Each structure stands twice: as C-alpha cells, then as structure tokens.
Amino acid sequence: MTSQTDNHFSTRFWLVVTALIILVQVLSQYLMGRIWICECGYVKLFEAGVNTPGNSQHLFDWYTPSHIIHGFLFYGLGWLILRRKPVAARLALSALIEAGWEILENSPIVIDRYRTATMAIGYTGDSILNSGIDMVSMIAGFFFAARAPVWLTIAIAIGFEILTALVIRDNLTLNVLMLVWPIEAVKVWQGGV
Incomplete structure (x- = not known):
C-alpha cells in the first residue's frame, strides 16, 4: 500500500512541476513583451x-508537427x-526542455538569427498562445511515444518531416540545420528560387 501511495504522490508532484514549468514559460514570454494573440x-x-504575419501567431501552423516530434524525442x-x-x-x-526552447526561440537573438540565416525573413516570434499550443503539441507527442510502438x-516522425518539407520546404531537421549551420543552397531552395 505504501508503494502505491508513494507512486501516486510522486506522479502528482511531477505533474505539479510540469504545470509550474508551463506557467513560467507563459510568464517569461509575457515579461519579454510577447503578445498574447495575433496582432x-x-x-x-x-x-x-x-x-506571413500570421505564422506562429495562431493555434496551429505548419511547425506544429515539429513540436510533436519534440515530444517523441524528449x-x-x-x-x-x-x-x-x-x-x-x-x-x-520534457516540459522543461520545451519551455526552455520556447523562451529562447522568442528571444531577440534567436529571432534575429532566424531572420538572417533561414527563410523566415519576416519572423517576429510566437504569440504566447501559439507558444502554449507548441507545448501542448509536444506533450501530445510525448504521450503518443509513451504508448505507441x-x-x-x-514512421510518423519521418512522415511529418517529409510532408512539411514537401509543403513548406521546411521541417524540424532543416530548421535546426539552418539555425546552427546555414547552407546557402538550402536557403535558396526554401525560398522557392
């Protein structure tokens, strides 16, 4: 009986920690001056x-699969x-890593890096709503990975990567590559030139 009580307490504790991490993510972005919803x-x-100006401002976008893959990886x-x-x-x-990324991704230095090194020329960062949904998408991916073979x-991660590469010429792999080690030929291809 004690083991079950300890497990229940431990699960509750970690769920509260997760909720607090998400709260810190939202508050951090608010204090950074991020907008709640699309302008x-x-x-x-x-x-x-x-x-477009609406990218990363609404609930879901073509980068949602990347956050689901984050959940798989985490x-x-x-x-x-x-x-x-x-x-x-x-x-x-997983929530700590995702929240850290969401805060860093919406910092001026990373926003500027996206604008200069990737195809995201007019990128202004995420709305707080979009960033929160990115966290929810990661959590969905996490629980899918916990249950699925x-x-x-x-296979789903590869499918998401292929789909988004074909539709928007970007995906998680290309996003990381272009952020860390920009390749001009990839940038030109992503720009549709």
Missing part, C-alpha cells in the same frame, strides 16, 4: 501561411536517462 486581433485554428531522452522514474518525471523533463513513432 490581427483574432485567433485562427490553423495558419497555413509560412512567411520521451526517448527521458526513457534513457530517467528510466526508473515515473512517466510524469519524464514529462516534467517505437517503429510507429519513428
């Missing part, structure tokens, strides 16, 4: 434009380094 004054379910990382901890502890680690998770 257009309304919220769309999906923003299909990539190099679940795997948590499984590797926190194997003996409850899934909720791995979720807290590894082969299916990998």
